[in-house]
Amino acid sequence: MIQTMKKYQPKNFSHLKGLQGITDEVFEIHFKLYEGYVNRTNSLTEHLATLDREKRASGADPVYAEMTRRLGYEYNGMILHELYFGNLKPGGREAAPQSNLKTALEKNFDSYQLWLDDFKATERSKYVEAFLSNINWEAVEKRLLH
Numbered sequence: 001m002i003q004t005m006k007k008y009q010p011k012n013f014s015h016l017k018g019l020q021g022i023t024d025e026v027f028e029i030h031f032k033l034y035e036g037y038v039n040r041t042n043s044l045t046e047h048l049a050t051l052d053r054e055k056r057a058s059g060a061d062p063v064y065a066e067m068t069r070r071l072g073y074e075y076n077g078m079i080l081h082e083l084y085f086g087n088l089k090p091g092g093r094e095a096a097p098q099s100n101l102k103t104a105l106e107k108n109f110d111s112y113q114l115w116l117d118d119f120k121a122t123e124r125s126k127y128v129e130a131f132l133s134n135i136n137w138e139a140v141e142k143r144l145l146h
Contacts, residue, residue: 005049008078010038013085020090021130030081037077044071083143089136101141 013031017024044067051057051064059065102112109115120128 005045007042007045008038010035011082011085015090016085016088018090019088019130019134021133022088022127030084034078034081034085037074037081040074041071041078044074086139087136088131088134089139090134092133092135093137099137099141101137101144104144 010031013027013034016022016027019027048057048064048067048071051061051067056064105112105115109118116132119132122128
């Protein structure tokens with residue numbers, strides 16, 4: 001039974017407005033999407049707790065099962081936006097020459113430049129370039145698993 005229910009609050013990422021190459025309008029869209037994920041995560045958690053109290057917390061109950069699957073989707077959307085926002089900062093820079101991340105990229109792509117070229121070639125190359133000019137490599141590096 002769900003004893004306590006965590007209520008999430010959208011974090012404030014307004015400090016990202018004004019980044020080079022990424023418009024404030026793009027951030028406003030992302031902020032609204034993010035807030036929607038947070039609100040839906042909270043709503044689904046509340047509904048699931050109610051079903052739990054009603055002894056309907058079972059994979060045999062299709063409503064409970066579907067809400068549980070949906071919660072995973074909404075929660076992931078919330079967390080992925082937080083990671084995305086956390087990867088950015090004004091005045092970002094290229095990866096440090098001796099960083100663990102750069103070493104891992106070179107190991108998997110033979111060179112940092114090959115990775116960079118591949119990343120830019122995937123889609124929306126101008127956005128990728130703007131993203132890279134604002135990336136917080138220290139934050140990205142902290143997430144790297146050894």
